Amino acid sequence: MTVPLIVAIDGPAGSGKSSIARAVARAKSFAFLDTGAAYRALTWFALESGLDLTDPDLTDASILDLLPNWEYVISTDPDVELVTVGGVDVTLAIREPGISAHVSRIARIPAVRTHVNDLFRAIMFAVEQPGVVAEGRDITTVVAPDAPVRILLTASEEVRIARRAGQLAPAAAASAADLVARDRADAQVVDFLTAADGVTTVDSTELDFDETVAAVVAVVDAGIHS
Numbered sequence: 001m002t003v004p005l006i007v008a009i010d011g012p013a014g015s016g017k018s019s020i021a022r023a024v025a026r027a028k029s030f031a032f033l034d035t036g037a038a039y040r041a042l043t044w045f046a047l048e049s050g051l052d053l054t055d056p057d058l059t060d061a062s063i064l065d066l067l068p069n070w071e072y073v074i075s076t077d078p079d080v081e082l083v084t085v086g087g088v089d090v091t092l093a094i095r096e097p098g099i100s101a102h103v104s105r106i107a108r109i110p111a112v113r114t115h116v117n118d119l120f121r122a123i124m125f126a127v128e129q130p131g132v133v134a135e136g137r138d139i140t141t142v143v144a145p146d147a148p149v150r151i152l153l154t155a156s157e158e159v160r161i162a163r164r165a166g167q168l169a170p171a172a173a174a175s176a177a178d179l180v181a182r183d184r185a186d187a188q189v190v191d192f193l194t195a196a197d198g199v200t201t202v203d204s205t206e207l208d209f210d211e212t213v214a215a216v217v218a219v220v221d222a223g224i225h226s
């Protein structure tokens with residue numbers, strides 16, 4: 001078994017991580033791993049299981065109890081967007097604002113992070129392609145700190161809110177600004193706002209989609225050939 005080349009991409013909400021990383025994976029014929037989908041899918045499962053994630057008395061243990069029954073599967077084909085939990089297709093459901101609003105409660109639990117990080121590494125090392133583009137908040141620092149290519153994808157807050165609003169149904173577009181509060185909560189757990197040593201920053205504020213993909217591909221190619 002050959003070890004795939006890992007391209008690690010982190011960044012705040014709405015910076016373009018999943019869409020850009022997916023396009024880069026396609027361009028390089030690599031696999032693609034959206035790690036945020038796991039936190040979202042566990043949040044979906046917790047709500048489906050009847051947990052009240054707004055309850056201040058809810059214990060971390062009651063969330064950890066769910067893990068043995070959380071049957072999570074994600075496609076790593078950049079052309080197939082599919083996430084299932086226990087065989088149920090949750091691909092669209094996990095993008096709803098009702099999931100985004102609660103996901104930080106789940107993501108702040110250290111034992112949850114350890115569990116999903118082990119899962120991410122297993123998924124990455126099992127891909128058949130020569131490489132895998134993995135994106136999230138702590139891929140460059142915790143999940144794959146030794147990856148040969150590590151990128152922090154950023155964009156101004158204003159641009160990120162506008163891009164997220166464009167993705168949501170009109171009735172939900174106002175909730176795009178919620179990403180600021182989510183970033184604040186998430187940043188208390190992992191630092192994805194500043195580039196760690198050896199991590200290349202790509203700021204897409206002034207770049208359109210294709211220009212951003214080209215900028216990231218250039219960093220990937222430089223990393224592969226260095």
Ligand SMILES: Nc1ncnc2c1ncn2[C@@H]1O[C@H](COP(=O)(O)OP(=O)(O)O)[C@@H](O)[C@H]1O
Pocket residue numbers: 011012013014015016017018019020163164166167204207208209210212
């Ligand atoms: N450089 C860019 N220019 C214009 N739109 C972009 C750019 N990068 C990403 N987008 C768009 O912004 C939205 C948010 O991107 P997404 O990949 O969901 O971000 P993230 O995964 O970081 O939350 C998507 O609709 C995406 O197509």
Ligand SMILES: Nc1ccn([C@@H]2O[C@H](COP(=O)(O)OP(=O)(O)O)[C@@H](O)[C@H]2O)c(=O)n1
Pocket residue numbers: 012013014015017018035036037039040103104107135136137138139179182186
């Ligand atoms: N590597 C990661 C990826 C996501 N997450 C958590 O999962 C949530 C959803 O991640 P996401 O990447 O789908 O979110 P967006 O940036 O796409 O809005 C984040 O708000 C974090 O709470 C994390 O903690 N670590």
